[in-house]
Amino acid sequence: MADTKTYDIAVIPGDGIGKEITPEAQAVMEKATEGVAQFNYTQFDLGADRYLRDGVILTDEILDEIKRNDAILLGAIGDPRVKAGVLERGLLLKMRFALDHYINLRPSKLYKGVTSPLAHPGEIDFVVVREGTEGLYVGAGGSAHAGTDQQIATEVSINSAAGVERTVRYAFDLAMKRRKHVTLVHKKNVLINAGDMWQRIVDKVAEEYPEVTHDYLHIDATTIFIVTDPGRFDVILTDNLFGDIITDEAGAVVGGVGYSASGNINASGKYPSMFEPIHGSAPDIAGKGIANPTAAIMSSAMLLHHLGLDDAAEKIERAVEADIEENGSTARSTHQVGQDILARLA
């Protein structure tokens, strides 16, 4: 028998359907690693319920506890009872920033058996490398005369050469393992300061990767190509906000964000990385047991890859692909999808 390694995993089901899909993902990763790895899960009660109960969003003490884990499995954050931004910024973004999750990795793949809203989707298989700790997400805006007719509201995008360069390197490394093409997405004809810096660093790093080709697209043109020619993309490299936008659009063209996993990765290994579906907490269907746990399950596979448990991760990916191909268009409960995928791992 192989040695079993033990990993500490922080589990944050969060809000809405997050609570329903996360247990399915845990069950699947448990099964896929039988005999290979063991997980000590610590459940963290964070999100809207906790906040409304005792006012806690995320304390430094909780953050320290989370940091002691090898990885984090997150469900979804956001609840209509809480003002927009409070939990997103206080919990989700706070973790991404405090744990230096500078790579937000989001694969988009059209699986066999999934119906794309596009008439002729062709093959879609690209990955978005979204910078995760800079840009407009730093929270550097403010208001003068708030709430009055004289209000001035600002939002400041802050970007550093070091922050961009580590992201660019990650994208080129990833491209080397794929079809060797990187597309930088920005809006450098308007955002000339940040845009020029991204382009300069891409051009510089690219010299070290002679096998990787690269091109550039404005964000607006990118939203067109994702609909008209998604097959052209291999690795898309972009900033925090543009990455947020195009990964949702990409999720839609591959048949719905219900299939799209993501990793918030601290590639330096200093802090635990966090894996979550790209979809939100879906308050409209929460509590009904009908949310699709596939994206959460695929997030657990990304988590396993990150821990170096590639065989187990690939087992999950194959099981998910087979499940989608057979049952993709069938309405099933959250738990049923989990069970069907589990059965394929047996």
Added chain:
Amino acid sequence: MADTKTYDIAVIPGDGIGKEITPEAQAVMEKATEGVAQFNYTQFDLGADRYLRDGVILTDEILDEIKRNDAILLGAIGDPRVKAGVLERGLLLKMRFALDHYINLRPSKLYKGVTSPLAHPGEIDFVVVREGTEGLYVGAGGSAHAGTDQQIATEVSINSAAGVERTVRYAFDLAMKRRKHVTLVHKKNVLINAGDMWQRIVDKVAEEYPEVTHDYLHIDATTIFIVTDPGRFDVILTDNLFGDIITDEAGAVVGGVGYSASGNINASGKYPSMFEPIHGSAPDIAGKGIANPTAAIMSSAMLLHHLGLDDAAEKIERAVEADIEENGSTARSTHQVGQDILARLA
């Protein structure tokens, strides 16, 4: 015979295919207004050729001449020989800002005869009201240690209550003439300063329009719905950057930006408004005489509406719709499309 009124029109064909499509638009608006209006055109030689020839992008004197007109017909700006941003910011955005074009109006309609890339597009007929003079487009960014590994690049989005409110009012007025629904698009869970202000002002103005319903969507979710359920939208109200992004995506789902017109409108009437296709100068097909002039022709119809020449504008719209229905899928030269539409006006 009806009185003919005379209007002064500034024509800026600009770059690439802009030069090929603009004459077709002029010919069509000329024909559609026969006996009703007369136009004195002043051609402005602006864009890459001019800039590369004598370094002029847009002087204050030229801007003053442009201001003396009743409206502006623009082709497209942007050329690969000129660094990205130079012409866009120095010419196109400079005009939008100097002429206080605070409404960037962009209808998206799926015409009969046009093939959408969506498998089941349904009926698509919405208008994006994009704020045109604020946000990340103000050019308020900068760099420290530019060009070095220590570079910090910022981009600042500046938004004023007055700037937002006039845009919000325009959107609600427009909704009253349409299906009476406004969707505010922003990212208020992250950009809380600007996002809160937009939402506050929408809620305030909405009280004066009891017949208009309104809702809110994050920009990322919006890119999903444009692909999965574009029929849900009537009037989309959003800021400068988000409007740039979703109108390109919307252009794609209605069969290509080749059909999408836009107005840069100074609704106060102080300065001339400017009408242009939402597509760019398309250097890849420039000079071949194959660019589709439909968006430019539809822009001339918007221009006529703006001057109050609604009958003539509607004649063009009907001719374009009939032309697309009959010939939408046929490859035709730029001039042929112009001629076919002209023939329908006879």
